[in-house]
Amino acid sequence: MALILNEEQQSLKDIAKEFLQKNAPVTHFREIRDTQNELGYDQSLWSEMVNLGWSGILVPEEYGGFDFGMVGMGSIFEEMGRTLTPSPLFSTGVLGATLITLGGDEKQKQNYLPRIVDGSLTTALALEEGNRHSPFSISTKATKAGNEYKISGEKTFVIDGHCSNLIVVAARTEGSDDDASGITLFLVEANTDGIEITKTSMVDSRNSANIKFDNVTVSSSNLLGEENNGAAILEEVLDRAQIAISAEMLGNASQAFDMTLDYLKERKQFGSVIGTFQALQHRAAEMYSELELTKSSVMAACNAVDENSNDLKRMASLAKYKAGETNYLVTNEAVQMHGGVGVTDEYDVGLYLKRARVTEQIFGNSEYHLDRYATLSEY
Amino acid sequence: MTDLQTFREETRDWLEANCPQEMRKPGDVAWGGRNAQFSHPDQKIWLEKMGEKGWTCPTWPSEYGGGGLSKEENKILQEEMGAIGARSPLGSFGIWMLGPALLEFANEEQKKEHLPPIVRGEVWWCQGYSEPGSGSDLASLSTKAVKDGDNYVVNGQKIWTSYADKADKIFCLVRTGPQEPKHDGISFLLIDMDQPGVTTRPITLISGKSPFCETFFDDAKAPTKDLVGGLNKGWTVAKRLLEHERTMISAMGLSGGGDGSKKTKSGLAEIGKKYVGIDADQKISDKALRRKVAMHDLNSRAFGLTMQRVGEETKVGAPSPAAAMAKYYGTEHNKLRYELMLEAMGTRGVGWDGEGFSMEELAITRDWLRTKANSIEGGTSEVQLNVISKRVLGLPDK
CATH class of the missing domain: 1.10.540.10 (Acyl-CoA dehydrogenase/oxidase, N-terminal domain)
Structure with a gap:
């Protein structure tokens, strides 16, 4: 690799x-x-x-x-x-x-x-139902009636949910609310009767929506994969999605860091540029170290997809964990080190803080992936 | 077949024919030297075979006794050695620190004289940098070297000299320009330890043992031809050598933590399970500890990958700009690893010796104490953060 x-x-x-x-x-x-x-x-x-x-x-x-x-x-x-x-x-x-x-x-x-x-x-994945990522906690029901299914339930935090032509819905065809088995994926055209889409306004202005399905009828030819076996597809897709979003988070953190470094070299107080102060230098050096580790983790995870690694799941969690932790650290420090201008809307640095917190929520936060990594490592 | 494939096959055959079975098992590594000690006769054979081939220093030029291998060939050699579990043939500060500095800064005569014996493990080198009054502020050092004919006469004291009591020679920072600004009056001098003017005294660390010594120079002599890099130009050599040293020490973060890709679990998780117990789902029953172990594992892996990436980005033999980061992170990470082991072990982790504790438990406790020096030796963590700030991030001094 x-x-x-x-x-x-x-x-x-x-x-x-x-x-x-x-x-x-x-x-x-x-x-x-x-x-x-x-x-x-x-x-x-x-x-x-x-x-x-x-x-x-x-x-x-x-x-x-x-x-x-x-x-x-x-x-x-x-x-x-x-x-x-x-x-x-x-x-x-x-x-x-x-x-x-x-x-x-x-x-x-x-x-x-x-x-x-x-x-x-354009497409969207309607998966989440709660306020924290839990891919198999699905109570949206799909009931078979002849050659058709009727889908009812509510989905939340559907990225680009209001502006997609095609929605992939994860619904339960069997089992209880938290079972991995019994989940089925459906391809549903966004303009199908019974779908109510509400765009949500997020802190970072990222596109997302809540979607209600009220007896939405789809043909069995709209099944994506086999009935009751959606979790297997979802897992593979989520690994890739987590890795892509980790790469975005790496870019987010890198940019916030670069802006902060520039600011440390420009801003003068007490007659010196503030970048000469060791209290700030050491924190900058620690951020640099974490960014380097994140960069390697994201790169390795991307490689794991391309090489069909049998360790892909853990690599996806590694990338999302490191990206989340580092983005949290760097965006907080970036705002703090910018001082007063850091909390103004005019300055860009606050935009990176807001984006960091929304991407952290996408398909599992750092704690989720920490737990997942430990479970996959059998402890 | 490509050249590299041919090289791999030849290397495999050579190792098969020359690596003694005993050296394919885990165990201690020989350090060579004039009074070399070997824990097993095969250790000597293995060192001689590898030294002859130049493979103790695979990427050094063959004209100085090295293997003359490219980065790619060296990777293959390491992989093939790994595949049969071959032990490293030689541990040496000559290989890890002095040699790379000589290759860059020494004159031809010095290279020809000093490099081949390092390759063959004939000279055990130690490092004379720190002094009692010069730790983090290394450039304030005061050990003096005064020219007297063909020799320098050296007076002063060094401290934290690893293996000074076993070493044959010392590479040393000495003050040759007492009037010059502190960085501009330092020279890099090679001194023989086996002379009346040099005495050593071991230092006991909090772990109860240590390879460290104090080294005293009392009118010790070193030939002027053994001054490397030019008179009063020693600080340049010193800084570069420190980068090599950092890289060496930062590897501890890897050896302890493991890169996770080769094993499904780290030793930490096993220790957690053993001492804390497991719940019905086979998870470490102390949730807070489990979380810390996972965090440590993830960071081990990220750090291992970073070392790999930095290696790919850097030319062979060249120190990486990330050396300071590696040293800082690797040593802090290694300290944390031992803290977590102690946390898991409870009272079994704080025994000193004797009955009631297993050998492994006692070893972990002693190693835990030893790790406290990791983030001090070779430049403290705080110094590394200074180096990152200034040299990597370009933050100004004033």
């Missing part, structure tokens, strides 16, 4: 960095936020990202994708974390692409994957 980028991967990262810094700097994010843009992202920017091939990075070539792997995708997410770029790449390019690639039948793959690649389809 190599922990440094190869030439092709480095080139993709360089292109992503240049593109995002030019076309989607933080001012772009602010514009989307301040105009209360209903979509929550810019359609023309998304089209350009699609043109760069980003929506197809995790899609196999036979379905029009580029099969470029998670190391490449992680690089893009890291750069998007630096620029806070709003886009449906996570919900569509990671969640949708891997759900259908790993769980779909041939017909579903042919139907949906090329449309993910060409940008005509």
Whole structure:
């Protein structure tokens, strides 16, 4: 396993960095936020990202994708974390692409994957039901009636839930509320009768929604994978999603740190730049160390996906744990070290703090992954 | 077959033919030297074979006795040695610290004289840096060297000299320019330990034992040709050597913690289960301890991966800018590991000797005390944080 980028991967990262810094700097994010843009992202920017091939990075070539792997995708997410770029790449390019690639039948793959690649389809995963990640705590019911299923229940914190054409719903077809078995995944068009979508306004302006399903009828051909066996697909998809979001969190923390380092070298008090003060220097050095560890963990986890490692689950938890802990440390310190300007809306550093706390909630916080790692390690 | 594949096969065959069975078991590592002691006759054979091949220092140029291997070839050698469980043939500050500094700063004559005996394990080197009054402020050192004909005459005292009582020679920082600003009056001098002007005295640490000594120079002599890197230019050599030392010490964070990828669990979790017990789900029954163990395991793994990544990013032989980070994190992490073991062991972790405690328990307690020096020796954690701030992050002095 190599922990440094190869030439092709480095080139993709360089292109992503240049593109995002030019076309989607933080001012772009602010514009989307301040105009209360209903979509929550810019359609023309998304089209350009699609043109760069980003929506197809995790899609196999036979379905029009580029099969470029998670190391490449992680690089893009890291750069998007630096620029806070709003886009449906996570919900569509990671969640949708891997759900259908790993769980779909041939017909579903042919139907949906090329449309993910060409940008005509956006997707969302309706999974969570509580305020803390618990992937198998599902009480949304799907009841079989002939050749159809009727889905009823409420989902929360559905990333891009209000702006996706296709929603993948995790519903219970058997068992009790916390069982891993008995969960079934359904592909549901967002405009199906009985679906009520409410966009939620998050502290970081990230797109998410609450979705109610009231006797939503879908055909059995809309099953993704086998009945009662959704958990297996979900687990594999969540590993990948956790890794992608960890890469974004790494970018978020790295940018907050870089901004803070610049500030330490500029801001003068007591007649000196504050970066000369050892009380701040040592804290900066500790953040640097944690960032280095996080970078390695994210890179190794991305590699674990591409190499089909049998240790993928633990690597996903390692990445999400380190990214969460480091982002927490760095964004708090960044605000503190910026002093008064750090708590103003005008300064960008607060945006990184807010984003850090929302990404921490996506598919398990650090404590969740700490516990998961220990359980997977059999202690 | 590529060249590297050929190299792998040849290496495998050579190791198979030359590595004695006894050396494929875990055990102590030989340190060589003029009065070399071997715990088993095979240790001597193994050292000689590897020394002859230059594989005690695989990446050093072959003209100085080294293996002349590329980074990729060395990786293969290490993998193949790992595959048969081959012990390291030689432990040596000559290999880990002095050699790389000589390769960079010594003149041709000095390289030819001093490097090959390091490769063959014929000279045991120790390090003379710290002094009683010069710890973190190393550059304030006052051991004096005054030129007298073809020799320097050395007077002063060094402290924390590991294995000074066993070593043949010492690489030493001495003050040759008493009038110059403190960093500009230091030279890097090689001194023979076997002479009337040098005496040593062992130091006992809180762990009850230690390889450390005090070293006293009383009109000791060293030939002027053994001054490395130029008169009063020793601080440059010293700093670089410290980077190599940091890298060496930071490896402790790995050896203790394990990188997790090779094992499914760390020793920590096993100790936790053994001393604290397990619940119905086979989990460590003390939830708070379980959480700390998991945190430590995750960080071990992240640190191991970081060392691997830094290795891939750095050219062979070159010290990495991340050496200070590695030293800081690795040693703090290793200390925490022992604290967690003690926490799990309860009263079984605080015995000193004798009845009532197993050998392993007593060893853990002594090692726990020894780890307290990890974040002091080779530059304290606070000094490492200073180095990161200034050299890596570019934060200003004033």
